[in-house]
Amino acid sequence: MSFLSPELVERIHSRAADVDRENVFPRDDLADLRDAGYLTAFVPAEFGGGGLTAEELCAEQTRLAEAAPATALGINMHHIIVGLGRHLVASGVESGRQILEGAMAGEIYAFGISEPGNDRVLFGSTCTAVPDTSGGYAFSGLKVFTSLSPVWTTLLTYAQDDSEPDGPLSVFALIDRDDPGVSIKDDWDTLGMRGTQSQSTLLRGAHAPRHRILQRVAPGPSTEPVVFGIFSYFEVFLAATYLGIGNRAIAVAAEKVKTRRSVLHDDVYANDPDIRWRLAGAAVRMNSATAEVTLLARDLDEGRDRGNLWYPQLSAAKNAAAEASIYAVDQAIRATGGSSYSNSNELSRLYRDALAGLFQPSDQESLHGAWANVVLGPRT
The missing domain is CATH 2.40.110.10 (Butyryl-CoA Dehydrogenase, subunit A, domain 2)
Incomplete structure (x- = not known):
């Protein structure tokens, strides 16, 4: 089941440049998403919600981010907290019910x-x-x-x-x-x-x-439902959102190079081996990151036990998606030439949006620290 129709996605995309330029909140996007039932899409069906799985919501978030990254990232935070409510209830923590009931009552x-x-x-x-x-x-x-x-x-x-x-x-x-x-x-x-x-x-x-x-x-990483619930859904939904940026950058560049011509070779750049290599390389990175995020979301849905690897692997998936999106936008800009340097060019906005992934948890320092502990054990 999809809550984001092609018509809705296109309307949201048509507003993204103005929202960015004017530095305002996309209220029309929120109204459309609410009307579509998207704010309750991740609430379990037994609570009256859409009942999407984490894997399904990741796919929706990626599509939304392809249209408007900032809108997707903002709504993402609401979905994370709904996910926390799901995890608390599933873990027998009754305080989580109010999150799901609140979402159904219109809470943001x-x-x-x-x-x-x-x-x-x-x-x-x-x-x-x-x-x-x-x-x-x-x-x-x-x-x-x-x-x-x-x-x-x-x-x-x-x-x-x-x-x-x-x-x-x-x-x-x-x-x-x-x-x-x-x-x-x-x-x-x-x-x-x-x-x-x-x-x-x-x-x-x-x-x-x-x-x-x-x-x-107690402070610190743990299997406590509130800590793991926040961390897990934060990382996978954030990763899914950044996947949308990279996907969109490749799509924009692919259309551009089909019409952009080389004077030297008297041909479109889509036939230039170097340009084809650039965009193919970006697509390969995005493909790998997508597979990583999808598998983690599926394992969350199925309640699989990854033991002490859950936290570092969740962090790795977020970083893979964020870095892949930055790489994809960079390659798209290189492939399409100087016109992408203009503020009016969508790739310029996508580049700026992708950079936010550098700062959101888990950052690379935290990621490598976690994996050093996996590989080498704690520092002595």
């Missing part, structure tokens, strides 16, 4: 995990969570890259509780947008992915009551 979820300068990302927060007598928490600190900032209704976030005698705990919770302790900065003016409008979110004692606390766990 935002991803409030990243913090400035914190390279532990999901595995230890620099923000604070102070417990109250009713079992809730007050959250304080700065969260960055909060996609969907103009429209989200509920924030998934976490912070550290230092009050426990046996050591700190990471507290994961849902916070309502209208809480007086929540403020959103107008600070999104970036090189690419401009339509995500991923403003910073400042928490000053923002309150999550007891029923909005998802889990309290």
